[in-house]
Amino acid sequence: MNISFKDKVIVITGASGGIGQGMVRLFTAEGAKVVLCANVGAEETAEKFRGDGFEAYGYTLDITDRENVRNIMGEIAKTFGKIDVLVNNAGINVGPDQRKFVNDFSDEWWDKILDVDLTGTYNCTKEAVPFMSEGSSIVNISSIVGLVPLRNQCAFAAAKAGVNNFTQAIAMELAPKKIRANAICPGTIGIAITNELWKEDSVMQGLLSHIPMGRQGTPEEIANATAFIASDAASYITGAVLPVDGGWTCGGFVRNF
Secondary structure, eight states, X not given: OOOOOTTOEEEEETTTSHHHHHHHHHHXXXXXXXXXEESSSHHHHHHHHHHTTOXXXXXXXXXXXXXXXXXXXXXXHHHHSOOSEEEEOOOOOOOGGGOOOGGGSOHHHHHHHIIIIIIHHHHHHHHXXXXXXXXXXXXXXXXXXXXXXXXXXXXXXXXXXXXXXXHHHHHHHHGGXXXXXXXEEEOOBOSHHHHHHTOSHHHHHHHHTTOTTOSOBOHHHHHHHHHHHHSGGGTTOOSOEEEESTTTTTTTHHHHO
């Protein structure tokens, strides 16, 4: 099975966060040149990985700014000569205080989440594709909430469902160019933001009771799934929407949580 990324150029958005850093760690360890893109902390994160002897490069990127995205993707392609893998990992969601029924949901948050999670994915894909060639791959990081929505998260559910369908649409469009596009749908992952969200033990236990495997996932497990689906080992897989959730969506558990 070939999951080597030696000399491949991997562009990861949202790369300074917990899941993003897990991906950077895996791809750099497999010999890739990893380009970290984030609105904050990209170069600092890249420097940390370079200090460990890996090829990592940081670019400040606002994925909601189409001109900025166009310029940065062009600069990356000019510097490295190509883009082999694009991982659209950047995304946002509302915190607990903003999770409300649709009639009380914030218009500001609706616009912001759709702009980052869905339109940002479109912006980066559109501007990266001209620099991709046969064998290249796009991996969009979605969510199980895009498959089986949670209450009080109408914007996030809409955005991630859009990402899933966008992924399948571009998979059909890009297949003749032999460029693949797939989506990964994480369940709850043990990173700082989710640990803070579920910090009360009773809440965490309630959450875990809905996961057949009985635990949260790790950034490394999302990175492993992303690396497989982006690699030549998955060369006949395109348009897939893959839950990585410990079985949470198997029986519709999310609907009842």
